[in-house]
Amino acid sequence: PQEIKLADYQAPDYYTQATHLTFDINDGATLVTNLMSVERRNDAANSLQLDGEHLELVAVSIDGRELAGNEYQIDEESLTLHNLDASHEIKIVTRIKPEENTALEGLYRSSSMYCTQCEAQGFRRITYYQDRPDVLAKFTTTIVADAAAYPTLLSNGNLIEGPSIVDGRRSVTWEDPFPKPAYLFALVAGDLEMIEDTFTTMNDRVVTLRIYSEPHNIAQCDYAMGALKRSMKWDEEQFGREYDLDIFMIVAVEDFNMGAMENKGLNIFNTSCVLASKDTATDAAYERVEAVVAHEYFHNWSGNRVTCRDWFQLSLKEGFTVFRDAEFSSDMNSRAVKRIDDVTFLRAVQFAEDAGPLAHPVRPASYIEISNFYTTTIYEKGAEVVRMYKTLLGDEKFRAGSDLYFERFDGSAATTDDFAGVMAEVSGRDLTQFKRWYEQAGTPVLTVHESFSAGEFKLTITQSCPATPGQKEKLPFQIPIELGLLNEEGTPLSFFDLVIDCEEQFESRDGGFSLLLSMTQPTSTVSFSFLDDKPVVSFLRGFSAPVRVHYERPAEDLKLLANHDTDGFVKWDSMTSLWLQSFEGKEVDHGSLIDIVGGIAEQALHAPEDAEQKMLAATLLTMPEANYLFEQLSTLDVDHVLSTSDQLYASIGTQHKATWLELFEKNTASGPYQPDGLGMARRALANRAFSYYAQSLEGDELAEFVTGYFSQVDNLTDRRAALSVAVRHEKLAASVRSKMLEDFYTAWQAEALVIDMWFSLQAQSPLSTINDLQALTRHPAFDVKNPNRARSIYSAFGMYNHHRLHALDGSGYQFIADAIGEIDQLNPQLASRMATPLTRWHRYDHERQGLMKARLEQLSHSPDISKDLFEIVSKSLQ
Ligand code: B3K
Ligand code: ZN
Numbered sequence: 013p014q015e016i017k018l019a020d021y022q023a024p025d026y027y028t029q030a031t032h033l034t035f036d037i038n039d040g041a042t043l044v045t046n047l048m049s050v051e052r053r054n055d056a057a058n059s060l061q062l063d064g065e066h067l068e069l070v071a072v073s074i075d076g077r078e079l080a081g082n083e084y085q086i087d088e089e090s091l092t093l094h095n096l097d098a099s100h101e102i103k104i105v106t107r108i109k110p111e112e113n114t115a116l117e118g119l120y121r122s123s124s125m126y127c128t129q130c131e132a133q134g135f136r137r138i139t140y141y142q143d144r145p146d147v148l149a150k151f152t153t154t155i156v157a158d159a160a161a162y163p164t165l166l167s168n169g170n171l172i173e174g175p176s177i178v179d180g181r182r183s184v185t186w187e188d189p190f191p192k193p194a195y196l197f198a199l200v201a202g203d204l205e206m207i208e209d210t211f212t213t214m215n216d217r218v219v220t221l222r223i224y225s226e227p228h229n230i231a232q233c234d235y236a237m238g239a240l241k242r243s244m245k246w247d248e249e250q251f252g253r254e255y256d257l258d259i260f261m262i263v264a265v266e267d268f269n270m271g272a273m274e275n276k277g278l279n280i281f282n283t284s285c286v287l288a289s290k291d292t293a294t295d296a297a298y299e300r301v302e303a304v305v306a307h308e309y310f311h312n313w314s315g316n317r318v319t320c321r322d323w324f325q326l327s328l329k330e331g332f333t334v335f336r337d338a339e340f341s342s343d344m345n346s347r348a349v350k351r352i353d354d355v356t357f358l359r360a361v362q363f364a365e366d367a368g369p370l371a372h373p374v375r376p377a378s379y380i381e382i383s384n385f386y387t388t389t390i391y392e393k394g395a396e397v398v399r400m401y402k403t404l405l406g407d408e409k410f411r412a413g414s415d416l417y418f419e420r421f422d423g424s425a426a427t428t429d430d431f432a433g434v435m436a437e438v439s440g441r442d443l444t445q446f447k448r449w450y451e452q453a454g455t456p457v458l459t460v461h462e463s464f465s466a467g468e469f470k471l472t473i474t475q476s477c478p479a480t481p482g483q484k485e486k487l488p489f490q491i492p493i494e495l496g497l498l499n500e501e502g503t504p505l506s507f508f509d510l511v512i513d514c515e516e517q518f519e520s521r522d523g524g525f526s527l528l529l530s531m532t533q534p535t536s537t538v539s540f541s542f543l544d545d546k547p548v549v550s551f552l553r554g555f556s557a558p559v560r561v562h563y564e565r566p567a568e569d570l571k572l573l574a575n576h577d578t579d580g581f582v583k584w585d586s587m588t589s590l591w592l593q594s595f596e597g598k599e600v601d602h603g604s605l606i607d608i609v610g611g612i613a614e615q616a617l618h619a620p621e622d623a624e625q626k627m628l629a630a631t632l633l634t635m636p637e638a639n640y641l642f643e644q645l646s647t648l649d650v651d652h653v654l655s656t657s658d659q660l661y662a663s664i665g666t667q668h669k670a671t672w673l674e675l676f677e678k679n680t681a682s683g684p685y686q687p688d689g690l691g692m693a694r695r696a697l698a699n700r701a702f703s704y705y706a707q708s709l710e711g712d713e714l715a716e717f718v719t720g721y722f723s724q725v726d727n728l729t730d731r732r733a734a735l736s737v738a739v740r741h742e743k744l745a746a747s748v749r750s751k752m753l754e755d756f757y758t759a760w761q762a763e764a765l766v767i768d769m770w771f772s773l774q775a776q777s778p779l780s781t782i783n784d785l786q787a788l789t790r791h792p793a794f795d796v797k798n799p800n801r802a803r804s805i806y807s808a809f810g811m812y813n814h815h816r817l818h819a820l821d822g823s824g825y826q827f828i829a830d831a832i833g834e835i836d837q838l839n840p841q842l843a844s845r846m847a848t849p850l851t852r853w854h855r856y857d858h859e860r861q862g863l864m865k866a867r868l869e870q871l872s873h874s875p876d877i878s879k880d881l882f883e884i885v886s887k888s889l890q
Pocket of ligand 1: 480
């Protein structure tokens with residue numbers, strides 16, 4: 013396979029200005045007629061290469077004259093037209109088979125409907141086209157299909173014709189007035205139901221909002237509608253962005269490779285990111301629905317109105333949009349908890365990627381298969397980069413930069429340099445060094461030393477960045493570091509009262525209680541004079557930069573910060589450092605951590621009925637999950653980490669037994685389920701306490717406690733909490749466990765997303781043997797072609813069942829590798845994602861490395877390996 017390089021970028025020779033598509037949908041085959049007006053931009057050019065894959069070419073004509081077979085050139089990936097003039101009308105007719113499309117890219121069938129997924133390069137599976145984001149055309153789409161079977165026919169933009177029915181065939185035409193690249197094209201044909209609402213924009217335009225789904229799911233769409241309206245309002249208020257079409261539609265589909273897609277005016281969503289009801293979605297799922305609806309909606313500006321010049325710029329739209337959705341979620345829910353969740357994910361997943369063989373910059377320099385670059389580096393690290401602009405520039409300048417960006421690049425395809433350019437322009441800052449965040453891969457490391465003498469407190473901060481593939485030496489980054497100082501009682505010190513000396517730029521924030529340093533040198537120092545005692549440093553407040561911090565400090569300082577700091581992130585980070593210390597080395601005494609956890613649980617008992625405080629308490633009481641530990645520990649001993657976490661869990665449960673029971677009882681439901689902040693926080697605390705308390709029980713008492721809760725609760729969050737304890741508690745009788753699983757299945761078998769969860773909990777449980785899991789893949793409800801279902805066993809296993817995945821007989825690696833090989837034949841994108849756990853082999857001991865690499869080797873030798881999987885396995889073996 014060929015490597016595509018950023019350095020080779022060339023503007024297109026021809027532009028496609030207008031595209032008229034007609035889809036004639038029939039069972040088994042769809043005929044696509046594509047009428048394009050193209051115009052030359054490069055005077056020296058006279059041929060045009062169009063992308064196309066898996067297409068049957070039926071006819072091609074230029075300006076009304078059909079071409080003979082020898083007048084064009086065709087291969088597996090393209091159609092080339094020669095001897096062209098300055099402008100032409102090109103008509104191409106292709107036949108495609110959506111029913112056979114298991115890759116779920118292009119036009120495909122999902123249960124009873126047809127739908128599309130075109131980003132990044134799916135449009136080329138529909139027709140021959142300049143399938144690149146810098147070619148923006150106005151699209152008109154006519155859809156013709158059986159009137160009885162497909163009453164719902166949707167595409168981008170506004171409906172301009174129809175529906176009309178002739179000979180039992182329904183026909184409609186949609187027109188999208190905004191020029192767009194092909195990856196934003198969408199089409200849906202089905203027998204769908206919908207809910208409708210309206211939104212009145214800041215300029216008093218009334219927009220129709222519709223959410224479509226198959227009839228059995230329509231009752232679960234209301235929450236998403238509310239989230240959409242909140243998003244529209246928020247984007248007007250916070251970013252000045254108004255919606256631009258008369259209608260905005262979301263369609264929920266059951267077979268989808270990722271979360272959702274921002275097609276212009278017609279977002280297509282995985283059901284898992286739209287549907288929500290108390291019995292089918294957990295609190296986490298509700299939050300995800302709200303966040304993903306917002307994310308896709310925000311793309312209407314950051315992605316659609318301003319799109320990307322080429323796929324190397326992917327983070328221009330994704331990093332910015334993730335940042336925007338994170339800000340939205342912070343405003344809707346708890347800001348501190350959202351930040352903590354995001355940092356947890358970044359450290360557990362993005363840092364791991366950045367430290368491994370697949371590390372790449374936020375703006376990669378090359379790729380083989382672009383689908384492999386929808387990564388946490390592009391998305392989440394990209395969002396951190398956008399956040400750093402805001403931190404460095406301040407809120408007002410950042411907003412001015414964003415306004416200028418949208419104004420200047422509206423209707424065009426931009427680059428990350430363009431984004432940096434507007435931020436530099438509005439702030440008058442030189443961002444040359446800052447742009448290294450886009451170019452250099454790897455997580456920078458800050459090493460911090462303190463010294464205190466004669467009233468002077470000095471911090472010395474050194475930055476470095478490890479080598480990554482293709483990038484040995486790194487240049488220093490510009491790193492915004494926000495910090496605060498506390499005295500030994502935990503009272504914040506004001507920087508207005510201190511004499512500060514630093515060779516870097518710095519400014520005070522937060523009314524003088526925070527200091528923002530802009531670190532640019534390999535080593536920087538900052539000192540504070542005239543202090544009576546050595547202060548405690550609250551470092552990297554709000555996680556002001558995506559870096560690792562090496563800062564050796566006494567547990568007393570961490571405890572003080574966990575209890576007193578004003579910054580929610582630092583409180584949690586300090587507590588997490590204490591958790592981590594219990595896993596570093598074998599001789600650690602866990603007594604003090606157990607006491608601290610008990611102290612927080614006691615405090616939580618007396619916490620006011622406040623969503624933020626309860627949620628933060630639940631977060632502080634949560635032991636870091638294994639992926640986080642695996643990534644954050646300085647040296648990794650898998651067996652030690654897993655056994656320590658089991659022991660620690662049991663000891664915390666047993667030693668504070670009474671507190672957990674009280675906390676559980678105090679926070680269990682007092683009324684019907686509400687997906688609001690306080691309800692979620694109470695459930696989080698109750699279920700945390702529930703699972704610790706269960707650790708202290710055994711025998712009948714345990715069985716009664718778990719099954720009692722399970723049968724009492726009225727929502728999936730609590731039901732899941734009970735079931736997840738049941739599937740992994742060794743002391744629970746196997747008969748009780750299987751009865752619970754059976755009852756759950758019987759009750760919820762009609763709800764696909766709930767059954768996904770049922771599979772997933774079993775796949776994650778260390779009590780499930782490989783044989784059990786193989787049996788689960790033969791369950792009648794298992795379907796490897798449905799991505800949610802396939803992930804519910806294999807990805808859940810690969811990501812969370814560390815005991816079984818890392819078994820020293822290699823059976824876990826074999827189980828996942830076999831599945832990846834099978835799925836690669838059907839759906840390469842899904843397969844290549846599933847391989848992620850194996851690509852992390854470098855973190856493990858020699859023996860496991862060997863076993864993991866052997867499975868990667870095996871996959872790399874499969875004769876018909878996809879481009880997607882090939883890139884991932886070959887790069888991870890280098
Ligand atoms: N832009 C899409 C992702 C497309 C992934 C293609 N393999 C969803 C999103 O980020 O909003
Ligand atoms: Zn996105």
